[in-house]
Amino acid sequence: MKNMKIRITADGPYIVTGGIPLSEKIIKSAGNCYVYDDGVELPQAETYSLCRCGKSKNAPFCDGSHRAAGFDGEETASPALYTERAELIRGQALDMLDDGRCAFARFCHRDKGDAWELIKHSDIPHNREEAITAASECPAGRLTAVTKAGALIEPAYEPAIEILQDPERGAICGISVKGNIPIESAAGVLYEKRNRAVLCRCGKSENKPFCDASHID
Ligand code: SF4
Ligand code: FES
Numbered sequence: 506m507k508n509m510k511i512r513i514t515a516d517g518p519y520i521v522t523g524g525i526p527l528s529e530k531i532i533k534s535a536g537n538c539y540v541y542d543d544g545v546e547l548p549q550a551e552t553y554s555l556c557r558c559g560k561s562k563n564a565p566f567c568d569g570s571h572r573a574a575g576f577d578g579e580e581t582a583s584p585a586l587y588t589e590r591a592e593l594i595r596g597q598a599l600d601m602l603d604d605g606r607c608a609f610a611r612f613c614h615r616d617k618g619d620a621w622e623l624i625k626h627s628d629i630p631h632n633r634e635e636a637i638t639a640a641s642e643c644p645a646g647r648l649t650a651v652t653k654a655g656a657l658i659e660p661a662y663e664p665a666i667e668i669l670q671d672p673e674r675g676a677i678c679g680i681s682v683k684g685n686i687p688i689e690s691a692a693g694v695l696y697e698k699r700n701r702a703v704l705c706r707c708g709k710s711e712n713k714p715f716c717d718a719s720h721i722d
Contacts, residue, residue, distance in 0.1 A: 506664055511682065511704070513714050515691040516578040518554040518567035519704065521666065525686060527553065529565075529668045532610055532678060539611045544670055555666075555680060559708035565668045565680070574708075580690050582712050586697050587646070594621060597628035600651040601640055608679050608703040609718035610669065612642040620648050644669070644681040645716065646701035659700045669703070671720075679703035679716030688714070 509523030521527075529544025547565070554567040558576035561568045571578075583590060591602035601624040613620040615635045620643070623636035640648040641660045644667075650658040662683040669678030681703050682688065688696045688704075696702075702715065709719035 509664055510687045510689060511666075512689045513557075513578070513580065513691045516576050517557075517571050519557055519680070519714075520552065520554050522552045523664075524549070524551045526663075526665045527565075527668070528665070529670060530681070532669060532671045532673065534611075534673060537614055537616045539614065541667075544668070547668070555668075555706065557704065557706055557708060557714065559677075559706060564677075565706065576708055578691070578708070578713060580692075580713050582696070582715050584694070584696070587649075587699065591649075593651070594624055596624035596636070597626060598633055598653065599624055599627040599636055600653065601636070602649045602651055602657070604647055606645050606647045606712065606715055607718055608645040608647075608669075608716040609674075609721050610644050610671070610678060610703070612644065613639045613648055615639050624650070644683075644701055645679075645703040646699050662700055668706075674721055676720045677707060678720060680706050690714075 506523040512520045527547045530541040531544050533542050555565050556567045558571040560570040560574040591604035594601045620639035623632045627633045627636050637650045640650040664684035664686050667681040669681050671678040685698045685700055704714050705716045707720040710717045
């Protein structure tokens with residue numbers, strides 16, 4: 506995708522360029538795990554603007570409501586690299602990085618426990634596989650399984666943007682950004698390119714532009 510980018514505007518929307526596919530995903534529990542259902546079909550375009558103030562009446566798109574709402578979109582997220590920010594959690598056969606940047610999407614929970622417990626007991630083959638799934642399916646990229654040789658295990662994603670909905674919590678969720686799409690701050694500085702990230706779209710995050718699960722409140 507040529508010129509693929511998400512550009513943050515000062516106190517305004519995300520401008521998406523490069524014809525990045527857009528879809529809606531509904532978070533749903535399935536036993537002790539979580540899965541996605543497809544949501545409504547969203548229009549596809551070369552360029553579109555996504556609301557980040559939470560006030561649009563045409564969500565997920567911006568309708569200009571941020572101006573009347575006096576939205577303060579100041580970006581406060583640390584510019585440090587993921588591997589610098591994240592804590593390394595050691596397990597028996599695998600380790601895991603955790604930077605605490607959680608969107609409360611809950612994909613870190615599996616039948617046999619959560620990602621932290623599974624990593625701890627990753628000498629058991631089933632736990633090892635489940636730990637990789639639990640860490641890799643974290644849409645925020647908070648969790649990443651790491652081999653004992655130090656290689657980060659990432660799922661293969663094509664560039665895509667997914668609008669997350671969380672009806673079981675009676676909330677919207679953030680904007681899942683997959684596949685290393687460049688994200689540029691309002692000041693014109695690129696954030697670290699990541700395979701997985703969730704952007705705030707309720708306007709309440711204290712770690713803008715990233716989701717910090719404030720939508721749950
Ligand atoms: S963002 Fe990651 S760590 Fe947070 S609840 Fe979702 S899957 Fe778990
Ligand atoms: S950012 Fe424009 S309406 Fe929300």
